[in-house]
Amino acid sequence: MTALKRIEREPLWDLAHAQLRDALLAGRFAPGTVLTLRALAESFGTSITPVRDAVTRLVAQGVLQQGPRNAAIVPQLTARELADLTVVRCALEGQAAREAARRRNTAGLERLKSLLATMQSLISAKNLESYLDYHRQFHFEIYAMSGIPILVETIENMWLRCGPVLSFVIPEYVVLLKGWDHHTAALKAIVAGDADAAEREIVADITEAADYLASLADANGQLRRPLRETMVAS
Amino acid sequence: MTALKRIEREPLWDLAHAQLRDALLAGRFAPGTVLTLRALAESFGTSITPVRDAVTRLVAQGVLQQGPRNAAIVPQLTARELADLTVVRCALEGQAAREAARRRNTAGLERLKSLLATMQSLISAKNLESYLDYHRQFHFEIYAMSGIPILVETIENMWLRCGPVLSFVIPEYVVLLKGWDHHTAALKAIVAGDADAAEREIVADITEAADYLASLADANGQLRRPLRETMVAS
DNA sequence: TTAAGATGTTTGTTATAACAAACACCAAAA
DNA sequence: TTTTGGTGTTTGTTATAACAAACATCTTAA
Numbered sequence: 434m435t436a437l438k439r440i441e442r443e444p445l446w447d448l449a450h451a452q453l454r455d456a457l458l459a460g461r462f463a464p465g466t467v468l469t470l471r472a473l474a475e476s477f478g479t480s481i482t483p484v485r486d487a488v489t490r491l492v493a494q495g496v497l498q499q500g501p502r503n504a505a506i507v508p509q510l511t512a513r514e515l516a517d518l519t520v521v522r523c524a525l526e527g528q529a530a531r532e533a534a535r536r537r538n539t540a541g542l543e544r545l546k547s548l549l550a551t552m553q554s555l556i557s558a559k560n561l562e563s564y565l566d567y568h569r570q571f572h573f574e575i576y577a578m579s580g581i582p583i584l585v586e587t588i589e590n591m592w593l594r595c596g597p598v599l600s601f602v603i604p605e606y607v608v609l610l611k612g613w614d615h616h617t618a619a620l621k622a623i624v625a626g627d628a629d630a631a632e633r634e635i636v637a638d639i640t641e642a643a644d645y646l647a648s649l650a651d652a653n654g655q656l657r658r659p660l661r662e663t664m665v666a667s
Numbered sequence: 668m669t670a671l672k673r674i675e676r677e678p679l680w681d682l683a684h685a686q687l688r689d690a691l692l693a694g695r696f697a698p699g700t701v702l703t704l705r706a707l708a709e710s711f712g713t714s715i716t717p718v719r720d721a722v723t724r725l726v727a728q729g730v731l732q733q734g735p736r737n738a739a740i741v742p743q744l745t746a747r748e749l750a751d752l753t754v755v756r757c758a759l760e761g762q763a764a765r766e767a768a769r770r771r772n773t774a775g776l777e778r779l780k781s782l783l784a785t786m787q788s789l790i791s792a793k794n795l796e797s798y799l800d801y802h803r804q805f806h807f808e809i810y811a812m813s814g815i816p817i818l819v820e821t822i823e824n825m826w827l828r829c830g831p832v833l834s835f836v837i838p839e840y841v842v843l844l845k846g847w848d849h850h851t852a853a854l855k856a857i858v859a860g861d862a863d864a865a866e867r868e869i870v871a872d873i874t875e876a877a878d879y880l881a882s883l884a885d886a887n888g889q890l891r892r893p894l895r896e897t898m899v900a901s
Numbered sequence: 902t903t904a905a906g907a908t909g910t911t912t913g914t915t916a917t918a919a920c921a922a923a924c925a926c927c928a929a930a931a
Numbered sequence: 932t933t934t935t936g937g938t939g940t941t942t943g944t945t946a947t948a949a950c951a952a953a954c955a956t957c958t959t960a961a
Contacts, residue, residue, distance in 0.1 A: 445915075470942075481916090483916095489727070490723055490724070490727040502923065520766070521759070584751065703913090704913070705912075705913095713946085715947095716944080
């Protein structure tokens with residue numbers, strides 16, 4: 434009886450959490466937007482109770498900031514906060530890359546090679562939208578290879594925090610790269626089981642992207658938002 | 668008008684969150700205990716709504732695990748999970764020690780020296796209860812010196828996850844140490860601005876404590892709970 | 902004696918109403 | 932014109948009731 438998928442009645446607040454999470458990660462909410470419970474509830478077609486649970490969870494994860502009067506606002510990263518996040522990401526993702534090089538397996542390596550090939554073809558085709566998806570999958574395939582769930586979970590949290598900023602700037606950054614990139618080098622290092630090189634390449638990948646983002650900050654340390662359609666809580 | 672303290676009406680769910688957090692950290696809940704909303708609400712003397720918010724937040728932070736039927740249960744760390752947590756802690760706290768050595772200031776160093784002196788006197792007096800408080804303060808004084816709030820916040824999260832296990836085993840471990848310890852060495856390294864040594868000592872402090880804990884695990888990888896009074900949800 | 906089914910209880914989920922603090926808007930006085 | 936005071940609205944917080952799924956318990960039939 435494995436033909437039938439298990440019916441799982443997921444709670445409403447779980448669905449709301451997933452939707453908000455994806456929207457944040459995709460940058461569909463303008464930084465600084467205040468999310469009101471009743472507005473979100475109306476968008477979802479539920480009462481405010483499940484929405485409140487979802488927002489509480491996001492705030493606890495640090496994905497949403499809490500403004501005055503405990504209002505949930507979409508975080509607006511300063512250049513300083515981005516630099517801090519970069520330090521934490523380098524420590525976590527560098528360590529994950531080390532462990533991945535140590536505990537590599539053939540199945541995972543095949544998936545990484547496939548993902549990398551897809552990424553390169555998407556760059557050539559200038560399909561930068563779906564490139565982001567595969568870029569994320571590539572990184573987390575490495576991190577999952579570390580075999581340390583808590584590490585992967587923590588890294589995911591950091592990506593969520595800088596997601597709204599990162600997700601729409603990377604495409605423009607990617608096209609600046611000429612042929613050789615740190616992703617290819619990182620995969621080669623992991624295949625060779627070279628933990629030092631794997632960490633070095635991942636850290637370089639993170640810091641170079643962060644440096645590019647920091648160069649876009651204005652005099653106040655605010656990261657300007659590029660011109661793109663954004664969605665606010667209606 | 669600075670004589671009067673500002674009256675701030677903290678929400679009930681915030682108070683409940685703080686109480687549960689402290690109880691977890693102090694190990695007053697036996698691992699594996701299922702926390703029911705109505706029982707907790709009765710203990711707090713409130714309705715289940717604020718308690719639900721507090722539990723939701725703790726689950727989102729990874730401090731509480733969610734069992735079947737979304738029940739919140741006090742996590743029961745396996746030896747494997749403890750090892751994973753140790754890897755993450757070494758990456759994060761090692762990096763924080765590096766930054767602290769780089770951005771050290773005299774005021775913070777004075778506080779560290781004072782804390783260390785208190786710790787040593789408490790060990791001599793065999794007052795292991797309050798030693799834990801100062802031990803925690805010493806570590807986080809270092810991490811705060813890094814000047815990276817997100818890093819400190821993430822480290823706090825990791826301490827909360829292994830808090831119930833760590834808090835009652837360290838005292839027995841401390842008395843095994845002869846005179847020289849990694850805390851003294853870490854402080855000396857930070858004073859000297861030696862980032863490498865600071866990271867090395869902090870990592871050694873973490874791993875040695877973790878190794879001691881791992882030696883207490885039974886054949887199933889479960890960390891046995893020492894004989895001590897525990898509190899369950901009434 | 903054992904197993905299957907019915908039943909009552911427990912427990913997380915959701916909707917709703919009431920509440921209080923904060924905000925916005927407007928009018929009146931200086 | 933500016934400031935002060937009042938008023939209505941917005942918004943997070945809390946309590947409560949109803950609901951459904953899961954669990955435990957007991958009864959009944961083989």
